Amino acid sequence: MQGARESQTVLVVGGGIAGITAAVEIAETGYDVVLVEKTASLGGRVAQLNRYFPKLCHPACGLEINYQRLRGNPRVKVITLATVTAIAGERGRYSATIVTTPRHVNARCTACGDCAKAATTQVPNAFNCGLDAVKAAYLPHPMAFPMRYVIAPEVAGTAEGQAILAACKYGAVDLEEKPTSFELTVGAVVWATGWKPYDAAKLDSYGYGRVPNVVTNVEMERLAAPGGPTGGRILRPSDGREAKHVALIQCAGSRDYNHLPYCSRICCLASLKHAAYVREQYADASVDIYYIDIRAHDKLEAFYLKLKADPQVRFVKSKPASITAGEGASPVLHGENTLTRELYDSAYDLVVLATGMEPVATGAKLPQGLPVDDYGFVVPGLDEETGLAAAGVASGPLDVSMSAQSATAAALKAVQAITAGAGGRA
Ligand SMILES: Cc1cc2nc3c(=O)[nH]c(=O)nc-3n(C[C@H](O)[C@H](O)[C@H](O)COP(=O)(O)OP(=O)(O)OC[C@H]3O[C@@H](n4cnc5c(N)ncnc54)[C@H](O)[C@@H]3O)c2cc1C
Numbered sequence: 001m002q003g004a005r006e007s008q009t010v011l012v013v014g015g016g017i018a019g020i021t022a023a024v025e026i027a028e029t030g031y032d033v034v035l036v037e038k039t040a041s042l043g044g045r046v047a048q049l050n051r052y053f054p055k056l057c058h059p060a061c062g063l064e065i066n067y068q069r070l071r072g073n074p075r076v077k078v079i080t081l082a083t084v085t086a087i088a089g090e091r092g093r094y095s096a097t098i099v100t101t102p103r104h105v106n107a108r109c110t111a112c113g114d115c116a117k118a119a120t121t122q123v124p125n126a127f128n129c130g131l132d133a134v135k136a137a138y139l140p141h142p143m144a145f146p147m148r149y150v151i152a153p154e155v156a157g158t159a160e161g162q163a164i165l166a167a168c169k170y171g172a173v174d175l176e177e178k179p180t181s182f183e184l185t186v187g188a189v190v191w192a193t194g195w196k197p198y199d200a201a202k203l204d205s206y207g208y209g210r211v212p213n214v215v216t217n218v219e220m221e222r223l224a225a226p227g228g229p230t231g232g233r234i235l236r237p238s239d240g241r242e243a244k245h246v247a248l249i250q251c252a253g254s255r256d257y258n259h260l261p262y263c264s265r266i267c268c269l270a271s272l273k274h275a276a277y278v279r280e281q282y283a284d285a286s287v288d289i290y291y292i293d294i295r296a297h298d299k300l301e302a303f304y305l306k307l308k309a310d311p312q313v314r315f316v317k318s319k320p321a322s323i324t325a326g327e328g329a330s331p332v333l334h335g336e337n338t339l340t341r342e343l344y345d346s347a348y349d350l351v352v353l354a355t356g357m358e359p360v361a362t363g364a365k366l367p368q369g370l371p372v373d374d375y376g377f378v379v380p381g382l383d384e385e386t387g388l389a390a391a392g393v394a395s396g397p398l399d400v401s402m403s404a405q406s407a408t409a410a411a412l413k414a415v416q417a418i419t420a421g422a423g424g425r426a
Contacts, residue, residue, distance in 0.1 A: 006092045006093055006187065007092065007093060007094075007185045007186050007187040007418070008031055008032070008187050008418045008419070009031070009032040009033065009034060009184075009185070009186045009187060009418075010026050010031060010032070010033050010034075010186060010187065010188045010189070010190060010411075010414045010415075010418060011033075011034050011036065011084070011094070011096050011184065011186040011188070011189045011190070012026070012033055012034070012035045012036070012189075012190045012192060013036050013083075013084050013189065013190070013191050013192060013193055013364075014036075014037065014038075014044070014191065014192035014193040014194055014360075014392070014394065015035055015036070015037030015039075015041075015042035015043070015044060015078070015080070015192075016042075016043065016044020016045060016046060016192060016194045016392060016393075016403075017043075017044060017046045017062070017063070017066070017392065017400055017403050017404060017407075018044075018192040018194065018391040018392020018393070018394070018403040018404065018406065018407040018410075019035060019037070019042075019044070019190070019192030019194075019391065019392070019407070020035070020042055020043075020063075020066045020067075020070065020407075021066065021391070021392075021403070021404045021407035021408060021411070022190045022192060022391050022407040022408070022410050022411045022414070023035040023070070023076050024066060024069040024070060024073065024076065025407065025408050025411035025412075026190075026411045026414060026415060027073045027075035027076045028069070028073065029411070029415050030075070031075065031415060031418065032075050032076075032077075033075060033076045033077070034076075034077045034079065034184060034186065035076055035077070035078045035079070036079050036082045036083065036084055036098060037078070037079070037080045037081075037082065038081070038082065038083050039080065039081070039126075039140070040080055040081055040103060040140045040144070040148075040150045041080060041140040041141065041144035041145050041146065042063075042067070042070075042078065042080070042145045043063050043143070043144075043145065044194050045194060045195065045218075046059045046062070046063060046400060047059065047063060047127075047141060047143060048127065048129075048218065048221055048222060048225075049221050049225075050221045050222075050224040050225040050226075050228070050232075050277065051224075051273065051277075052400060053269045053270065053272065053273040053300065053303055053399075054269070054273075054299075054300055054302065054303035056273065056276060059400075060143050062400065063143065063145075064143070067145045070145075078146070079098065079100065080103070080146065081100055081101045081102070081103050081150075082098050082099065082100040082101070083098070083099055083364075084096050084097065084098055084099075084364045085097045085098075085099050085181075085364055085365065086364055086365040086366075087189060087364055087365070087366050090386075090387075091187065091188065091385060091386055091387030091417055091418075091420075092187045092188075092387065092417075092418065092420075093185065093187070094185065094186050094187070094188075094189060094387065095183050095184070095185055096183070096184045096185075096186055096189070097181060097182075097183055098181070098182055098183075098184055099179065099180070099181045100179060100180045100181075101179055102153070102156070102174075102177035102178060102179060103148070103150050103151070103177070104150070104151035104153075104156055104173060104174055104175055104177050105148055105149045105150060105151055105172050105173060105174065106171075106172050106173075106174050106177075107146075107148070107172075108170045108171055108172040109148040109149055109168075109170065109172040110170055110172070111139060111147045111148060111149060112170075113139075113149075114167045114168060114169065115137035115149055115151065115164045115167055115168050115172075115173060116135045116137045116138060116139075116149070117167065118137065118160075118163045118164045118166070118167035119135040119136045119137040119155065119160060119163075119164055120135075120136075120160060121135070121136040121152070121154060121155050121160060122134065122135060122136070123135075123136050123138075123152045123154060125138075125229070127140055127141045127222075128222045128227075128228055128229045129216075129218060129219045129222055131219060131222060131223070131228070131229040131237065132229035136151065136152040136154055136155040136160070136164075137149055137150075137151050137152070137155075137164050138150055138152070141227060142227050149172075151164060151173060151175070156175050157175070161175050162175075187387060187417065187418035188387035188388070188389070188413075188414040188417040188418050189387065189388050189389070189414075190389050190390070190391050190407075190410045190411070190414050191370065191378050191388070191389070191390045191391070191394050192390070192391040192392045192394055192407065192410075193359075193360045193361075193394045194359075194360055194392055194393045194394055195357035195358060195359060195360060195393040195394075195397075196357075196358050196360050197216055197217075197218045197355050197356075197357070197358070198252075198253045198254070198259060198260050198355040198356045198357070198358050199355075200214075200216050200252065200253070200353050200355050202253065202259060203252055203253050203259070203353065203355075205321065205322040205323070206249070206252060206320075206322070206323045206353055207322075207323045207324065207325070207331070208353060210325075211323050211324065211325045211331050212236075212237070212238040212325060212329040212331065213236045213237060213238050213243075213329055213330065213331050213348075213349065213350050213351065214323055214331050214351045214353065215237065215350065215351070215352055215353070216252075216352070216353050216355050217267065217270050217271065217274065217352055217353065217354045217355060218355075219352075220234075220274050220277070220352045223235070223237075224274070224277040224281075233281070234246075234277060234278055234281055234282075234350070236329070236349055236350055238329040239329060241349065242282065242349070243278070243349040243350035244278075244282045244284060244285040244286070244349055245285070245286055245347075245348050245349045245350075246274075246275075246278050246285065246286075246287050246288070246348060246349060246350045246351070246352065247287075247288045247289075247290060247320075247331075247333055247346070247348045247350075247351045247352070248271040248274055248275060248287065248288070248289045248290065248351075248352045248354060249290045249319075249320055249333075249351065249352065249353050249354060250267060250268060250271060250289065250290060250291040250292060250294075250319075250354050251263075251267070251291070251292050251319065251354065251356075252353035252354050252355050252356075253353075253355050253356060254267060254354075254355070254356035255292065260356045260358060260375070261375070262356075262375055262397065263295060263356075263397070264356035264357045264397040265295070265297065265397040265398065265399065266357070266397065266398075266399050267354040267355075267356055268291070268294050268295045268296055268304075268354075269296060269300055269303065269304075269399070270354065271289055271352070271354050272289075272296070272303055272304055272307045273303075274287075274352055275287040275289060275307050275310075275313050276307060279310060279312060279313065285312060286312045286313075286314070287312065287313045287314070288314045288315075288316050288346070288348075289313065289314070289315050289316065290316045290318050290319065290320055290333070290335075291315060291316070291317060291318075292317075292319055294315070316337055316344075317337060317338050317339045318335050318336060318337050318338050318344075319335065320333045320334065320335040321334050321335045321336075322334045322335075323351060326347045327347070330347040330348060330349060331347070331348055331350075331351045332345055332346065332347045332348075333345070333346045333347075333348065333351065356397070357393055357397050358376070359372075359375065359376040359377045359378070359393070359394060360394070361376065366388075370388055370390070373396075377390075377393075377394065377395055377396045377397075378390035378394050378395050379395070386417075387414070387417035387418070389410040389413045389414055389417075390406075390410060391403070391406050391407040391409075391410035391411075392406055392407055
């Protein structure tokens with residue numbers, strides 16, 4: 001990197017709530033930011049949530065405020081469908097290799113939806129965890145940023161692709177678009193690559209994927225969401241029956257040395273929220289929460305106590321041993337109540353596994369390697385020598401407000417790194 005010029009631009013990798021927050025905070029301080037997001041739209045996992053605990057407000061509110069800040073700030077350049085594959089250099093003069101995947105739709109798109117009308121092929125809907133399908137010309141989700149369609153690669157080179165091209169009166173469809181790779185010079189990097197759900201199929205005795213009507217907590221968010229596969233009604237995936245008798249299993253794989261040894265901090269709160277979803281929909285519903293201990297940190301204790309006061313929400317101190325398929329596609333939980341010592345074999349309409357958050361690997365070749373802890377989370381502190389910082393769940397299990405706080409801290413660290421020795425703003 002000898003001779004590369006000093007840069008005061010910050011690269012933010014990952015466009016979830018943490019990456020978006022870091023990007024707008026840096027830009028509003030007066031520095032240029034490039035925000036790179038792997039998927040077709042910003043928002044990350046938060047966009048998939050139905051509501052936020054504890055107030056049960058809609059995540060779109062929190063995201064939309066940040067989108068407004070992004071729209072109004074020319075200092076932020078957003079690149080979607082892109083990843084960083086390598087970074088070389090040093091603080092003040094990093095060279096980042098960015099690789100993009102074709103969207104096949106350019107900035108002329110008005111999101112009118114004519115392309116989707118011309119499409120016939122269905123592809124799995126990743127936003128709804130594959131619980132339903134979308135047309136091969138699709139909007140990633142109703143609150144997508146940018147609000148722009150995507151043409152699935154499956155149809156790009158086909159007669160259907162040509163029909164989609166012909167249907168667009170704005171000239172926005174580009175079937176010839178190819179992957180690109182380019183270099184970017186930046187002064188500092190914020191890693192905000194977030195989390196993925198722990199793979200429930202690894203919890204062999206819980207039968208996920210094998211026993212009908214066993215879903216994960218992320219799938220539950222989509223089952224309850226108006227834009228989800230069931231239009232927001234909590235129904236059983238196997239037969240569409242109303243799920244009124246529901247079991248929520250805490251620490252499914254978490255705090256377990258065979259799976260995730262740590263606590264993801266948010267699962268208890270997320271399950272309490274899921275109990276609230278079910279109770280809100282069905283007056284005669286009953287929810288059983290199987291727990292080791294409930295971890296409702298700081299002021300979120302009040303949310304726990306509210307749900308605990310509901311006589312139709314029962315807390316069972318037990319980690320179920322196994323789940324089997326019962327009559328009428330009803331999953332049956334087997335285990336022991338550790339307070340009463342009673343053995344149970346309890347059937348439910350639906351079982352939700354509270355799987356934890358696992359860090360997403362950065363996937364990039366790095367000059368000196370990012371320091372990661374024993375669990376793969378990036379160590380958040382940025383030392384001014386490297387100009388590399390971490391924000392949000394990339395740095396450890398956090399809820400949304402904590403992710404935003406850590407992003408603000410990372411933004412400040414990044415600004416300090418690009419101004420160190422440079423006498424302030426260029
Ligand atoms: C079931 C469940 C319910 C929850 N409910 C709540 C709630 O009600 N309230 C609350 O406060 N918290 C809740 N949380 C926690 C919340 O989801 C996280 O705090 C939040 O997602 C953290 O945001 P983030 O930006 O750090 O990560 P993410 O949301 O994971 O965003 C990371 C982004 O980075 C992108 N990315 C990843 N790798 C790359 C790469 N190599 N290059 C470019 N981009 C990349 C991803 O595509 C993604 O868009 C819940 C969690 C779970 C599991």
